[in-house]
Amino acid sequence: MQTNLADFIRDTHEGQEADAILRNCVHCGFCTATCPTYQLLGDELDGPRGRIYLIKQVLEGKQATAATQSHLDRCLTCRNCESTCPSGVQYGRLVDIGRKVVEQQVPRPLSQRLARTALKELLPRKWLFRPAMKAGQMVRPLLPKVLQNKVPLPQQAGAWPTRAHARQMLLLDGCVQPSMSPNINSATARVLDALGVQLFVPPKTGCCGAIRYHMNDQDGGLDDMRRNIDAWWPYIEGEGRDGIKAEAIVMNASGCGATVKEYGHLLQHDHAYAEKARRISRMTLDISEILPEFEAELQQKLAGYDGKRVAYHPPCTLQHGQKIRGKVESILRAAGVDVQLSADSHLCCGSAGTYSVLQPELSYQLRDNKLKNLAATDPDMIVTGNIGCVTHLQSGTDTPVRHWIELLDAALQGRA
Known part of the structure; x- marks a missing residue:
């Protein structure tokens, strides 16, 4: 061109x-x-x-x-x-x-400016989002359906493992995931603990930067990225609390993973952060990139496990953003799970970060199309790899929708 x-x-x-x-x-x-x-x-x-x-x-x-x-x-x-x-x-x-x-x-109408500002200011700040989500969950039955769709039922996180291991990794707990689905992070920690890996969440980490960056507040998004780099850096250099020296940064929300893997590109012209950002991006791995190393061990631990029939929805940020395909299915099948892919599994479910709030008509059309295809596989459960997809899909079906790491954690806990 x-x-x-x-x-x-x-x-x-x-x-x-x-x-x-x-x-x-x-x-x-x-x-x-x-x-x-x-x-x-x-x-x-x-x-x-x-x-x-x-x-x-x-x-x-x-x-x-x-x-x-x-x-x-x-x-x-x-x-x-x-x-x-x-x-x-x-x-x-x-x-x-x-x-x-x-x-x-192009100046936006006032209603759009207010909605976008609210999303940019509320979602990335855990100290604001957590009480707002808790309040929403308390009055959830009274909320209109459109808001109920964004407020999942309260969930217990379960215990975080306390054993120390020679292998150590960091986890980005994210901005909305700890409030909306806290079990995802603790399930990730329990699975890795069972495989001899210690997972640690450094203080002062937060939103990966995607929310503000993709809503045209790119300076604000870059600030979120720099804050995470500053929080991670002592643990990468081996100077953090408890002597943690991390070999990798684990992502269990594929949207965050896609963004953190681009820190090196997005901050390439920032002389103070460019090299650190490149190293952070190289160290960042989706949980589905870590567990293939342990497939044989998982097979041994779960030998004879009678797994559920699940429909797997690959998040766009995993299969298109990070170009990771087939790994989740392989891990779950190694664990004895009957994994099915739906027709048009390459298509988006309509969640797409804040898209379901800002473009609800198109978003719900895509959700309903996706759920129809997933239901055609006759699953006991739907699993995916991103908090946005989990919440969005669950709003349109009675079939349980979970992060796939929660399914693996439940299987290991059942065998413990």
């Missing part, structure tokens, strides 16, 4: 990156076949190729409009198009650049 970027962005870091990405696009349109919003709406401008044209026009100097903003807002950033693209177009990075420029050119 030929480009002629406008003066305001041509010589910036973002402009140079956008120019390189745009020039890789060959207009083939393969991406439209796997774009969830294009499938629902049938509009070229609500597919990746159309959005790329819109971004190109804005970066070349054409004034953005409310319609431009709307088409970019409706993108899930599921990055399915990246998995499909034969030219390797990094659409996720391009759409972040385009959205930021459009946000600067």
